[in-house]
Amino acid sequence: MVKPAHRVITGAHYGLKDWLVQRITAVLMAGYTGLLIALVVVYQPDSHEEFKALFSIQWIRIASLLFFAGLCWHAWVGVRNVLMDYVHPMPVRLTLQITFIVALLGYLIWFLDILWG
DSSP states (O other), X not given: OOOOOOOOOOSOOOHHHHHHHHHHHHHHHHHHHHHHHHHHHHHOOOSHHXXXXXXXXXXXXXXXXXXXXXXXXHHXXXXXXXXXXXXXXXXXXXXXXXXXHHHHHHHHHHHHHHHHO
């Protein structure tokens, strides 16, 4: 009797979720970029103080935070997938992943400090 071939599944498979996250965050970032361009065209800030005044508006701060959080998530998915594909020794991959997570969290905290500090 011939046994049916069993598919062996190993590791974490994110597939569709990763694809959706990359697309959604890319659309979010593109929308924010368009909004920022429109704001600069309309308000035409010429100095640091005028840019600072523009970013003192609460909804612009929130939109900027959503953009940057989306950017970090987008970057994490991309870096994680590259590391999973090309870095095979588990200790090296785990060290690099932790390093990127810490860096991205640090950047996000720094961004919060810039916006609301």
